[in-house]
Amino acid sequence: MRDFTLSKYRELLETILSADYLPMPVHDHLVAPAERSVILRHDVDREVGRNLAMAHLEHRMGIRSTYYFRHVKDVFIPEAIREVASMGHEVGFHYEVMDKAKGDKQKALEIFKEELEDLRKYAQVTTACMHGNPLASWSNRDLWADYDFRDMGLIGEPYFSLDYSKVLYLTDTGRTWADRKIRVKDVLEECSGGSNGKLACNVRTTDDVIRLVKSREFAQICILAHPNRWCDSMSGWTKELVMQNVKNVGKAGIIQYRKISGERAKSRIG
Template identity: 65%
Template sequence: MKYKELLETIKSSGYETTTVHDFLVAPKKKCIILRHDVDREVGRNLSTARLEAEYDIKSTYYFRHVKGVFIPAVIEEISSIGHEIGYHYEVLDKAKGDEEKAIQIFREELEDLRKYADVKTICMHGNPFASWSNRDLWNNYDFTEFGIIGEPYLSIDYGKVFYLTDTGRTWANTNIRVKDVVNTSYQGKINQHASNIRSTEDVCELIRSEEIDQICILMHPNRWCDNIYGWMTELVFQNIKNIGKAGIIRYRSKTTVR
């Protein structure tokens, strides 16, 4: 399994691994933030969490509040083996853009998740087909009023932290990222690294080099599967989705006023 190879590479490197919460509270000088968005296929997320625990690696799991994903027993087990549980909110989507309704849904779902884990960080779920982004909710509201200390898209300085994501089943293709984008001021050498990353092995090589002090890796466990049927199903699903996302990006680039 490629992810196991990635964990072994991290473990044998000079990096410390950290959850999103721990990074925001006390950032290490040389560290890798491991983040997982639990979008679907909860069983694969649980297997990933158990594998990380075998390597004494802690990461953050952001759970959606939807049927088939919000499973209390899984949330409790992942929390019990040392990982951080966060809330993967999509409330503007659920409220169809109505912010007042969205913040009420946010409050209710957060309270529900907190029945099973101590939740201190949140992370928006991206819907490439919506005209809004779920993080837009915080333009008019303050998540700290809910006992939340941070949101990865808003609270991490990606001018200092190098961001890697497997969104779209690829580490490299930014042309299929609609909502999973971050503001970054990295220049020069850091951009050279980004342009060279095409595979998980390339990510491992970057970690072995230890040239970058702080890295954030977003990995979706539902996309990592050794079973051929599961792998093919995910491949077909994601390829169809990527075509749609690429079309959206091209359309918006042509209609944006310059």
């Protein structure tokens, strides 16, 4: 079976349930964490229709998860936001305000407040998660070095609020579960020790994730799956594969360039 299809995602969900994990949204984990659970998180980056298909699949299986909506034209669709919320899923804010403000934190905070208020017209929003732009020299989470998201009535931000010394973090960034050198912004600030320190690069495919879940080795897991990558139709699946492979080459180049630039800067200082 092809990987990164909705059918394969269904198989992953069935495994989570059969292994006696409790699937839950980010909000629920922060409010009442379960001893054995899988936190399901989705970033609504594009292809809203595929996000709705995944949301309906989870709903039919009695599963609730988190959908983080960007505030951009092709994603911020009130009807889609309401539909996701009506199924019991958590709707969160996928912010990219530092990008929109070109690194100006005060302006970014103003945009954050405006867009959060706009999203709250269509759903209750209690958590937010940054969107990563590999081309930007800053990260959207840099905003919280000077401000506190809790002042906006939010209880958490996954990159800050989850305890990754206890929670294993798995992400399909780059259309692979492997920790290849293609993650520019979707990285943990601290992942030494604990579950993430133990995990090597053995997890590459969804079948690997399924085997890991079946092993029940980790009590708490956070899975980030971008629904735009999961498609059953051959045409859509192939287009996504080709597009992501091109992106991965570019991201690998960015990481290598910044690494070399950093080493040169250190040598000049030394």
